[in-house]
Amino acid sequence: GQNIDQPTEMTATEGAIVQINCTYQTSGFNGLFWYQQHAGEAPTFLSYNVLDGLEEKGRFSSFLSRSKGYSYLLLKELQMKDSASYLCAVMDSNYQLIWGAGTKLIIKP
Amino acid sequence: ETGVTQTPRHLVMGMTNKKSLKCEQHLGHNAMYWYKQSAKKPLELMFVYSLEERVENNSVPSRFSPECPNSSHLFLHLHTLQPEDSALYLCASSQGGGDYNEQFFGPGTRLTVL
Numbered sequence: 653g654q655n656i657d658q659p660t661e662m663t664a665t666e667g668a669i670v671q672i673n674c675t676y677q678t679s680g681f682n683g684l685f686w687y688q689q690h691a692g693e694a695p696t697f698l699s700y701n702v703l704d705g706l707e708e709k710g711r712f713s714s715f716l717s718r719s720k721g722y723s724y725l726l727l728k729e730l731q732m733k734d735s736a737s738y739l740c741a742v743m744d745s746n747y748q749l750i751w752g753a754g755t756k757l758i759i760k761p
Numbered sequence: 762e763t764g765v766t767q768t769p770r771h772l773v774m775g776m777t778n779k780k781s782l783k784c785e786q787h788l789g790h791n792a793m794y795w796y797k798q799s800a801k802k803p804l805e806l807m808f809v810y811s812l813e814e815r816v817e818n819n820s821v822p823s824r825f826s827p828e829c830p831n832s833s834h835l836f837l838h839l840h841t842l843q844p845e846d847s848a849l850y851l852c853a854s855s856q857g858g859g860d861y862n863e864q865f866f867g868p869g870t871r872l873t874v875l
Contacts, residue, residue, distance in 0.1 A: 656803065685863070694765070694851065694866035695804075739804070747862055748817065751804040 654678045656752035658740050663758045664730055672725045672738050672755045680745025686714050686725045687739040689754065695739055698725070727757075735759045763787055765867035767852050773873045774842065782837040782870045784852030792857030793835040794864065795827060798849040810835060811857050842874045 655677045664670040676684070683702040687695040701707055701716035701723060713726040725738055737754040744750055765786045774780050786793060795807040809817035810829040824846075826838040835852055849871050853864040 660801065683862075692871075694868045696866070697863050700863065741804075743862060748806065748809070749804075749862070749864065753801055753803045 654742075654744060654750045656740055656742060656750055658738075658752040658755045660753070661756045661758065663760060664727075666730055666732060666759055666761050668730050669726065669728050670730060670757065672727075672740075672757065674723045674725070674740035674752060676721050676723070676740070676742045676750070676752075678742045678744045678750055681718060682743040682745065682747055684714075684716055684723050685741045685743070685749065686723075687741065688736050689739060690736045698738075730759050732759050732761070765852060765854055765865050767850075767867035767870055769870060770868065771871045771873075773875065774839070775875050776842060776844075778842075779838070779840040781839065782850055782852075782872075784835040784837075784867055786833055786835075786852075786854035786865070786867075788854055788865060790854040790856050790865070791832050792855045792862075793829060793832075794853040794855075795835065795837050796851040796853065798851055798869070804851070808837075839872075842872075844874050847872055847874045 658674045686698040688698050689695040699714035706715045711728045716723045737756045739754045740752040741749045768783045792811045794809050797805040806819050807821045808827040813829050824841050828836040849869045851869045852867040855862045855864045
């Protein structure tokens with residue numbers, strides 16, 4: 653079966669750096685997405701990786717290793733507004749998104 | 762209006778009621794999706810429409826009935842639901858067709874079935 657694993661919850665301190673990991677086993681691979689979802693709101697797109705390596709976008713970076721079935725989202729200079737759930741999703745061979753359960757990130761002052 | 766909108770935002774219904782959820786996208790996309798989001802579970806894809814034709818139905822119970830009258834509108838008709846159907850129902854749209862299929866989500870309808 654298809655499976656996406658990510659930690660259920662993480663806690664970090666304002667101003668620090670946090671890395672949220674995602675491992676996947678899917679039938680085919682056509683890219684990996686990270687979304688942010690604040691409580692009670694819609695998920696919003698953060699990043700897309702289809703080739704191995706690091707994609708940097710401001711304070712957020714996303715890394716992919718296709719051979720290892722692994723990705724991480726790196727958040728730098730954490731702000732209180734970064735408290736949210738972070739969803740990892742992989743596009744399979746049918747171009748459908750397979751979703752992880754999300755990682756709830758709690759930022760403490 | 763911009764992006765993806767959903768109405769109502771909150772809905773409480775009894776098991777014998779019939780209600781409908783509405784989704785509208787203002788992005789010119791040609792694919793639309795219904796997802797179910799339950800606490801601490803992955804997003805569950807329910808239905809996919811591409812160019813107003815249903816292309817995916819992930820074994821969803823018949824008490825959920827989708828309708829896509831045009832590429833901008835998507836409905837989810839609900840009847841004789843069960844308490845375990847209580848969840849956040851998210852609508853999304855995308856340009857569709859091939860890779861890099863970034864999906865844009867609406868704010869969701871929080872459904873409670875009594």
